[in-house]
Amino acid sequence: MICSRCGRQVDNGTAFCPMCGAQVGYTPYQKPGMGLAxxxxxxxxxxxxxxxxxxxVGLKKYQTEGKGMCIASVIISGVLLFISIVSTAxxxxxxxxxxxxxxxxxxxxxxxxxxxxxxxxxxxxxYIEFFGDQTxxx
Ligand SMILES: [Zn+2]
Numbered sequence: 001m002i003c004s005r006c007g008r009q010v011d012n013g014t015a016f017c018p019m020c021g022a023q024v025g026y027t028p029y030q031k032p033g034m035g036l037a038x039x040x041x042x043x044x045x046x047x048x049x050x051x052x053x054x055x056x057v058g059l060k061k062y063q064t065e066g067k068g069m070c071i072a073s074v075i076i077s078g079v080l081l082f083i084s085i086v087s088t089a090x091x092x093x094x095x096x097x098x099x100x101x102x103x104x105x106x107x108x109x110x111x112x113x114x115x116x117x118x119x120x121x122x123x124x125x126x127y128i129e130f131f132g133d134q135t136x137x138x
Pocket of ligand 1: 003
């Protein structure tokens with residue numbers, strides 16, 4: 001590449017011109033946009049809203065660095081947010097309906113005095129094993 005200050009030929013990958021000391025290029029680890037893009041990508045999986053905001057900020061602030069990752073994090077965040085909103089919209093009414101039906105069933109049981117069947121109740125032999133056969137004492 002060519003130094004922008006003195007116009008001399010400088011080796012590629014050199015951060016500073018050896019002739020005049022001017023900064024001639026970015027070193028691979030001096031890319032502030034990359035850190036933000038990586039953060040945006042990671043957050044888009046953990047907290048999609050944060051990932052979405054970071055991705056948009058990255059796209060607006062840094063035009064080239066980590067642009068692909070910023071776009072990816074915006075897309076991933078958007079998709080995950082959409083899925084979570086849709087699933088909440090489906091799940092919450094379904095859960096409310098279930099609770100309502102359970103309550104109604106409970107009320108009905110109290111009214112009729114029907115026997116409640118407990119599915120995990122111990123069998124007779126398990127009961128005897130645990131408490132002993134009390135009938136022999138009588
Ligand atoms: Zn120079």
